[in-house]
């Protein structure tokens with residue numbers, strides 16, 4: 001017979017479980033404090049346990065640790081009130097299988113959960129998680145922190161709680177939000193994302209709450225906002241720290257009351273959207289700096305998931321590269337092993353987005369060649385070479401197996417990306433290296449324009465200097481400086 005230990009000091013709860021499970025093939029035992037738990041563990045073996053977080057003489061987390069130490073295979077469910085959801089998540093980190101909120105308002109769900117403890121193997125959840133991650137394009141790799149993060153996300157996905165995701169730019173916050181949506185009961189409903197930094201305050205307000213026809217200049221039609229569009233689904237606020245103080249107040253109100261009004265309307269509307277917010281900035285620090293409302297953070301931060309930066313999980317790089325290649329329908333093994341090694345040496349300030357750009361760029365430059373992609377196809381900043389100057393790019397004859405060279409647009413884009421990633425990273429700032437990159441940008445842009453003017457004037461320095469709005473002397477000086 002299956003053994004189930006109920007750890008709760010309330011007699012009514014014990015009576016409730018005796019009644020609920022009376023017809024099941026389950027041997028029920030009860031314990032109301034730490035000593036009774038120890039005695040119960042001495043007497044019998046349990047396949048599962050339901051543990052209340054709040055006990056008179058001890059903490060449910062300590063009970064969980066005791067059970068897991070004495071009976072590692074025992075599957076533990078934590079029972080918690082809403083105010084202790086954070087501790088329940090800590091319990092999941094410590095090995096609890098799941099948590100349920102008290103009072104139990106869905107008895108069928110509770111019964112199904114208890115049944116599943118005895119019928120569904122624990123490994124089934126793992127398999128489901130991996131399959132769903134694959135379906136949503138979330139590559140797990142082999143880093144244990146990433147697996148634990150996803151496993152926690154999977155467990156909380158079905159709860160209707162607000163989730164805050166923090167992590168550096170490009171590390172996968174939105175992909176994680178999509179995974180949460182897909183793993184939730186709302187997966188058949190819309191997932192709607194909005195980047196709070198991409199709109200002016202007025203536009204963001206209209207985007208979120210909608211507006212009535214004629215409510216402002218240009219409002220030619222009535223329009224639903226995202227709170228309505230995502231009402232039964234998930235509403236994802238990307239870069240929440242960029243929301244203005246006025247928008248923050250309005251968001252707080254909706255989170256508290258679940259009600260809002262379209263701009264230009266007095267009709268109160270209701271939303272059931274599940275809110276997930278993401279930020280590359282640490283919101284606690286933003287609160288300290290007076291840039292983010294503490295009460296809004298409190299509402300958003302029911303559960304916080306922190307996505308580690310790619311440099312802390314470099315072992316995942318080959319998995320991610322193969323996934324990014326597959327996404328472009330190409331042979332996933334086209335990157336030479338030494339190329340992957342070089343990529344694992346680099347720190348990826350722009351995280352997976354930067355990795356995706358580098359992979360796309362290398363594939364484009366190799367232009368369908370069948371041979372393996374060598375480190376030559378990586379940007380200079382990754383192979384730790386000076387970026388090839390634009391003038392060289394113009395003047396040098398094509399070489400056999402050339403180092404891929406950047407157009408000015410690509411160079412500026414990459415430069416901007418690297419600098420912004422440094423700015424947003426906020427951990428280790430290497431100011432001398434940044435200043436060096438600024439000087440490099442100045443030199444590269446200057447050289448590019450000189451090269452273009454010379455090309456357009458067929459090498460005539462007089463004409464070129466006029467095009468550049470500088471004197472011929474200055475042009476000669478610049479050309480001399482660049483070693484021509």
Ligand SMILES: Nc1ncnc2c1ncn2[C@@H]1O[C@H](COP(=O)(O)OP(=O)(O)OP(=O)(O)O)[C@@H](O)[C@H]1O
Nearest residue numbers: 137138139168169170171172173174175280352353
């Ligand atoms: N675990 C992952 N598996 C596969 N692809 C990923 C993973 N994480 C991120 N990516 C890819 O990296 C890119 C950036 O991811 P995403 O937009 O989720 O990052 P982000 O942290 O939300 O970025 P930002 O801070 O700029 O909003 C996307 O192309 C995404 O598909």
